[in-house]
Amino acid sequence: MSLEKEQKINHLLNSQPPGVVYLSSWLTKNGFSTQLLNRYKKSSWIYSIGPGAWMRMGDKPNYQGALYALQEQANLSVHPGGKTALSLLGKTHYLELSTKQVTLFGGSEEKLPAWFSKYSWEVKINYFSSSFLPPNIGLQTLEQGAFSLLVSNSARALMECLYLSPKKQELVECYEIMEGLNNLRPKQVQGLLEACTSVKVKRLFLYMAEKVGHDWFKYMSLENIYLGKGKRSLLKDGVYISKYQITVPKALENYE
Structure with missing residues (x-):
């Protein structure tokens, strides 16, 4: 050469x-x-x-190094979200990484490359493409060894969990996560909720925040958050919450 x-x-x-x-x-x-x-x-x-x-040569691939390439080289919005982001941020004791499960979110038009999908990572990759939240808000930089990744912040990560509920994410677990988010910034949460296009996510998030009674909830401007019209039933046998027009599991409404 x-x-x-x-x-x-x-x-x-x-x-x-x-x-x-x-x-x-x-x-x-x-x-x-x-x-x-x-x-x-x-x-x-x-x-x-x-x-x-x-x-x-000599480097061993892992999903973080692959994600870095998607974010920095391909300019994709694919990022760790949901419980995986919360685990990386140290915000929850539900350490999803320890169970070899990783949740990634990307835009509705974004697909994981074939090499990424087909490679045998040491963790199971669960990828969800959706634009219920814009790709440019609610993310933060997190160091991962020699490089940094964009991951969902705590508020966005919980909204991603709620997006997956109730089929792929238990609502009671989402509520337990909400309990630990007592230091969210109202302005940041407000921006996410105003930009969110999922009525289900917005209603559930506000219902849980109010039920927990976090101080930051007092500073929310609910009149600026469009909550849609009509009832939303998440399950057949549940409790109807008239303020937010949603039906939630009895275990959630009775949770103390």
Whole structure:
């Protein structure tokens, strides 16, 4: 291999943190042809983990390094959300990561690349694509070793849990999470609720916040949050909450 090509690959490998996946689309934009990448592969500089994805030789792929590539190289809004985000933030004792489950959210038009979906990660990936919340609010930067990821903040993460309820997420568990969120910022929560397009999520969030009695709830401007019209029944046998026009499980309404 020529000195020029060796210097180029060294520059490439040093341009991203250790453990990060290199996307072919990003590499092409940065002047690395498929032919050149195959040469680097033969020279054992890099190896493929699937069509369109490469790793630095010696690095072991994990879902965090793959997510970093999707966020930073592909400019996707895919991020850890729901209970996974809460676990990463240390906000809940429901450590979903310890059960080998990871919840990711992305926009309604965003799909996980085939290499990501087909790769055998050490955790099970549960991916949900939805635009019930805009992709540019309610996220925060979290350090993950040598690099940082955008993850849902506490308020957005709970809303994502509520979005999955009641079929994929128990409402009583959501309420227990809400109990621990006593230091949310009202302005931040207000912005998320005003931007949220899911009537179910908004009604449940406000119902739970009021039921818990957090101080920040007093500063919410409910008149600015559109809650839709008509009743919403989340299950057949439950308790009807007239203020928010929702039917919730008896175990939730009786929870103390």
